[in-house]
Amino acid sequence: MNGALPTNDLKKLLAQAEADGLTLNDLAATYEQYRMAPQEVLNELSIAVAKGYLDGTLTYEFCDGVMNGIIAALVDVGMNREMPEPAFSLYQAFDQGGWIRSNDPPGTDPSEKYAKPLVLQIINDFIG
Numbered sequence: 001m002n003g004a005l006p007t008n009d010l011k012k013l014l015a016q017a018e019a020d021g022l023t024l025n026d027l028a029a030t031y032e033q034y035r036m037a038p039q040e041v042l043n044e045l046s047i048a049v050a051k052g053y054l055d056g057t058l059t060y061e062f063c064d065g066v067m068n069g070i071i072a073a074l075v076d077v078g079m080n081r082e083m084p085e086p087a088f089s090l091y092q093a094f095d096q097g098g099w100i101r102s103n104d105p106p107g108t109d110p111s112e113k114y115a116k117p118l119v120l121q122i123i124n125d126f127i128g
Contacts, residue, residue, distance in 0.1 A: 004034050005044055013045055017069035018062055024076045039077050039084035042070060046087035047127070049094075050119050060097055060111035067094045086126040093118035 005013070013030065016022060024038055031041045049066050052058030067090060074088055097115025100108055 003044065004036055005030070005041070010045070010048055013041075014048065014066050017045065018065035019069075021069040022073055024073045027073060038073070039081065039087070042074055042077065042084045042087040045070060046084075046090040047123070050086075050090050050123050053094075053119060054116070054123065060094075060115065064094045064098060064111075064115075067091045086122050089122045090119060093122055 009030065013022065013027075016026070027038060027041050030036075031038050034041075036044075046067065049058065049063045053060060053063045070087070071091055074084060074091060077084055078088070094115050096118060097111030097113075100110050104110070104113070
């Protein structure tokens with residue numbers, strides 16, 4: 001991932017994804033402007049979310065909201081091509097942090113216990 005999106009545009013897209021969701025149509029101008037495939041844009045957004053979560057600059061709630069906000073675009077891309085990776089795996093990882101399991105002790109933070117280790121593993125596997 002070369003980080004083709006300027007930081008300002010990346011931040012705007014993340015905020016829009018979290019607030020309103022993003023479809024492939026919403027992203028069309030971005031991937032055309034930067035000559036990126038839709039899956040590259042989705043992967044770049046997802047990696048930015050994961051890195052921000054891991055370094056503590058973005059909250060789990062915001063990151064989960066972004067990932068939920070791009071799932072429609074991920075699925076649309078996956079209808080005709082392979083699912084964008086690591087975007088889809090990161091979506092699934094953040095999803096794991098959304099609920100407490102019946103065997104979790106009181107006070108368990110499911111985002112820390114379930115999502116964070118998965119996000120870290122995915123980032124390490126895909127980025128190194």
